[in-house]
Amino acid sequence: MSDENRPQGRGPVQAVFALASAALGLAVLCVFAWLGGLIHGLGVALPAPVIGLALLATTLSLSELKAASASRVRPLAMLRRAMTPVSRTLIRHLGLLFVPAGVGVMTQWATLRSAWPAILTGLIGSTLVGLAATGWLMQALSQPRRPHGSGKP
């Protein structure tokens, strides 16, 4: 990962600053999660964190559009810079956070033992169908990439 090789703060001042920035970033994520919960509470039939995810993605996409046209969006850019490192850390260790939920499978032992052929067939069948449908449609629907247009890394 490239962001791991980024120069980190060297002195104590930079360390404190990085910590404060990470805390601010986490606070931003929590605010979006809270907003998601609020909207979910209003009766939107989407899970609260998924609403928060959609709100965050929309806000970031809008800030990018604006950044291209005007320079008056410093607060959004700062917010984004604050939340990026903490987001990457959380995503990298997302697996750890759902171990407690996953352990809940121990309460489903009877289901697993009696229905494993159905589970196995369903898992393999549906994953193959999903891969095939998405891959084939995407290739069929997208125009071939122009060789000179792919200058970006």
Add this chain to the structure above:
Amino acid sequence: MSGPSLAEAALWMAVTVAAYACGLAVNRLARRAPVASPVLIAIVIVILLLDLTHTSYARYFRDTAGLTLLLGPATVALGLPLAENLAHVRRSLLGVLVAVAAGSVLSMITGVALVRALGGGRSLALAMAPKAVTTPIAVAIAHQIGAQPGLSAVLAILGGVVGAICVQGLLAVMAVKDWRAVGLAAGTAGSGIAASQVAPLHGAAAAFAAIGIGLNGLTTALLAPLLARWF
């Protein structure tokens, strides 16, 4: 003071983190083979320890509430890679949306229908519905539609493993060579586990895999409750 002490609660947090570290180590030893999923290994270790110490799941879940609490903001954080990569693919957005929607609906229906046809119960079929999406979102959707979250989490991980193993072979047989299509398919049908299989191969595959993970999370979250009403 009544009830379990703070120290006891912290013990299961420590066990969970240690089990996950163990999973990461085994995954590295197995050269990051998708079957050696660090989360799956951690789950097995924790279940064995709970069984050995006769600790109930309810007790364990309560003691590790701190980790679960972070799951919300961490799931929200998935919006960042989605936004970053969406900006790169505006030109093929229509194809992306159609392909993800089709893959999402078809894999959900196939999974639920196969389970029902082979004699699986309704609760199992419900847990199967969100299994193509990234595990934290699958857990959130399971809560929403009344499926058992642990079952959905494990099915999501196993589905990702199946996707990681099959993605390159299947798409090669189908003559799907466009890296954008390969990445999008991996992210949509196999979430992060299949995505990490193709992402290192090509920059476009990585970007489209990230989009597949995010968009299929949203699509499945929208459609799973509707589907759940039919079954």
